[in-house]
C-alpha cells in the first residue's frame with residue numbers, strides 16, 4: 001500500500017510532484033530535472049513492498065543468512081551485500097532483528113538518502129553503549145546519540161572543523177611522527193621487516209590523538225604498563241561494542257560477554273582520560289592553557305558540564321584510532337607495492353611540495369578502495385524514492401559505499417590503485433556520492449581534517465626516511481566496528 005504522507009519529495013537534484021495515487025503498486029511521478037534536461041519526464045515508482053528481497057523466515061527474517069553455518073559472515077558484510085546486489089539488483093531489502101534495512105549500492109540513491117536525512121540525521125544507535133553511559137555517567141555523547149541530544153554534543157565539536165584549531169596541533173603531530181620513525185628503527189628486524197604494521201600504527205594514532213584530546217601525550221610508542229593498558233583497552237572497546245550489536249540485547253538484565261568487554265575497557269579509558277582532563281581543567285582555572293584550542297573551547301562551553309566534557313574527550317580520543325591506523329597501514333601497503341607511485345610521493349616530500357597533493361590523492365584512493373565504514377546508514381526523515389521504489393519516512397536505508405566505490409560504472413578500472421584520478425590535471429569525472437569515506441551532511445565525520453593532516457604528516461616522515469617494500473599478498477577488510485585489514489600487513493622499511 002502506498003503510505004506517503006508528504007506530497008513533495010526531493011529526488012536527485014530535482015523534484016517529484018505526486019500526480020497519480022490510484023495504482024497501489026505503481027505510483028507515477030513527474031520529475032523535473034534541473035541539471036540534466038529542462039523538461040518534464042514521467043517515471044514509474046514502485047511501492048515499498050516491491051523492493052526485491054531474498055527468501056525470509058517468519059520471525060527470523062534474514063538472520064539465517066548470517067548464522068554460523070549460513071551463506072554469509074557478519075564480519076564480511078561488504079562481500080555479502082555485493083553478492084546479494086548481483087542477485088537482486090542495486091536496491092534490496094533485508095529484515096534483521098525485527099527491522100527492515102533497505103540497502104543500496106547506487107550513488108544516485110546515496111544522494112537521495114542524504115537529501116532526505118533531515119537537519120538532525122538519525123543514525124542506527126549503539127543501545128548497549130547508551131545503556132552503560134546513561135547508567136554510569138549520566139551522559140551519552142555524540143556517537144550513539146540522536147535528535148536534540150546528538151545536536152547538543154555535535155555543536156560542541158564545531159571547533160574541530162576550524163582550520164586554525166587543527167593547525168595548532170601540527171607541530172605536536174609532527175613530533176609524534178618522529179617518535180614513530182624512531183620506533184620503527186628500533187622495532188624492525190635485521191632484514192628491516194616490521195610485521196603487522198597496523199598494530200604498530202595503532203600506537204601512533206593513540207599518541208597523535210592524545211596530544212589534542214585530552215591534550216597530554218599518552219606515550220604508546222614506548223613500553224610501560226600504562227601504555228599496554230591504553231592500547232588493550234582501546235582495542236577491547238571496539239571489539240566489545242561490535243559484539244554487543246551481534247548479541248541479543250539482554251544486557252539490562254544479564255551482562256553479556258560483549259557488554260562486559262565494553263564496560264571494562266570503557267572504564268579504563270574513561271579513568272585515564274578523566275585524570276588528565278582534571279589536571280588540565282585545574283590549569284585552565286588558574287591560568288590560560290598553552291595552545292590547547294580544543295580543550296579550551298570545551299572548558300569555555302557553558303552548555304557542557306564536567307560529565308559531558310569527559311564523554312566528549314573520550315569520543316574524540318576513540319573516534320579515529322582504528323580508522324586512521326587502517327588508512328595509514330593500507331596506504332603504506334599500496335605504496336610499498338607500487339614503485340612508481342611511491343617515487344611520485346617521495347618526490348613531493350623531497351621537493352617539500354606542501355600541501356602534498358599527490359600524497360593526499362593517495363589517501364583518497366586508499367579510502368575509496370578500503371573505506372573503514374562499510375556503509376552510511378540513516379533513518380529517512382521523510383518519504384523518498386530509492387532506486388525507483390517508494391520508501392516511507394522512518395525506514396532505515398543503508399548506502400553501501402564500500403561496494404559503490406569499487407564499481408566500474410563510477411570509476412575506470414576500479415580495482416586499480418590510481419591516485420591520479422583525484423588530481424586536478426588528470427582528474428576523472430567522479431560521481432560526488434560514489435566514494436564517501438567520511439560520510440556526508442550534518443553527521444559527517446568531524447575529525448576528517450585532523451585525520452588527513454595527521455596522515456599526511458606521518459606519510460611524509462616515513463617516505464623521507466624509508467623506502468617501503470612488501471611481500472604481503474592481497475589484503476581485504478573485516479568488520480571490528482570499523483573495517484580493519486583482514487591479514488597482517490608486513491612491510492620492509494629500508495633506510496634511504
Ligand code: HEM
Nearest residue numbers: 316319320323324327373437438439440443444445447451
Ligand atoms: C581516516 C580516518 C577517519 C575516517 C575514515 C572516519 C570516518 C567516519 C565516518 C564514516 C563517520 C560517520 C559519518 C556519517 O554518518 O555521515 C564518522 C563519524 C565520526 N568520527 Fe570519524 N573518521 C576518521 C577519523 C576520525 C577522527 C581522527 C576523529 C576524532 C577527532 C573522528 C571522530 C568522529 C566522530 C566523533 C564521529 C561521530 C559524528 C556524529 O555522529 O555526529 N573521526 N567518522
